[in-house]
Amino acid sequence: MKNLIINLKKYSFLLKQLVMRDFKVKYKRSFLGVLWSLLYPLLMTAVMAVVFSNVFKFSTPGVSYLAYLISGLTLFNYFSEASNLAMSSVVANFGLINKVYMPKYIFPLSKALFVGINFLLSLIPLYLVIIFTGTGLNIYHLLLPYSYVCLFLFTLGMGFLLSSVAVFLRDMFYIYGIIITIWTYLTPLMYDINMISPRLAFVMKFNPMYQYVNFARTIILYHNCPTAGQFAGCAVSALAVLALGTLVFKKTQDKFIYYV
DSSP: OHHHHHHHHHTHHHHHHHHHHHHHHHTTTOSSGGGHHHHHHHHHHHHHHHIIIIISOOOOTTSOHHHHHHHHHHHHHHHHHHHHHHHHHHHHTHHHHHHSOOOTTHHHHHHHHHHHHHHHHHHHHHHHHHHHTTOOOOGGGGGHHHHHHHHHHHHHHHHHHHHHHHHHOTTHHHHHHHHHHHHHHHSOSSSOGGGSOHHHHHHHTTOHHHHHHHHHHHHHTTOOOOOHHHHHHHHHHHHHHHHHHHHHHHHHGGGGGGGO
16 A cells, blocks of 8 residues: 555656546547536436436436436446546557556556546536436535545446456457446436336345445435445445455556567
8 A cells, every 4th residue: 555655646747647638638629628528418318318208107206307317327427438448548558558667557547537537527417407406405415425436446446457357358348348238227327226126126236336326316316314334335345346456457467568
C-alpha cells in the first residue's frame, strides 16, 4: 500500500495527462462537447422509458418509472463504459509501455477516473429527473457517495482483471461484449425485481451491480436509509473484486511485454 501511494504521487502528472488525453479524444470535433454527458443519459432514458412503459408495460408502483430507470442506468452505464475502456487500456498503450517504465496499473486507473468524471456530470440529469418527476430529495442523499465509491472500486478491480486477461486472450474483447449484455438484463434496471419469481430474485441479489443500484434507489426513490446488509453488500463485493483484480494484475504484468 505504501509503494502504491508513493507511485501515485510520483506518476500523478502522467495520470492527469492520460485522463486529459481521453477527454480531448472523446470530444474532439464535437459541437456540443461535454454537454453530451448531460444530454445523452436524458435522451436515452426518455426513449427507454417510452418503450418499456408503453410497449412492455413495465411499471414501478409508488415511484416514477422515469426516475427508477435513470437511477439504475446512471450507475450501470458508468460500470459498463469504464470496464470496457479499462479492458483495452494496456493493449492500447503497448507502444508507450515499450518505450519507458511506468506502473502499468496506471492505464486501467486512468480509464476508471476518466469515465468517473463523466459519471459525476451525469448526476446532473439524474437530479433534474428527480426534481422534474417530484421524487424529491432527502437527507439520506448524503450517503450516496458511499455507493459511488464502492462502485468505483468494484469497476477498478474489474478493469485490472479484464485488462490482464485481454493481453493474453484478445477474444476477451468480444466475449465481454456478450457478458455485459447479459449482465445488463440480469440487473433490474428496466424492470422491478418483484416482477420475477422469488427464487430467481434471490439469486439475482448476489449480483454486485444490483447491490449498488439497490443502495442508490433505496435513498433516491424510497427515501429510506440503507440497511446494514446493504452497506456490507456494497463494501464486500467492491473490496473482493478489487483484491482479486489487483492480485491477477500484479501476477501477470511482468509478462505483458511478451504479448505485444
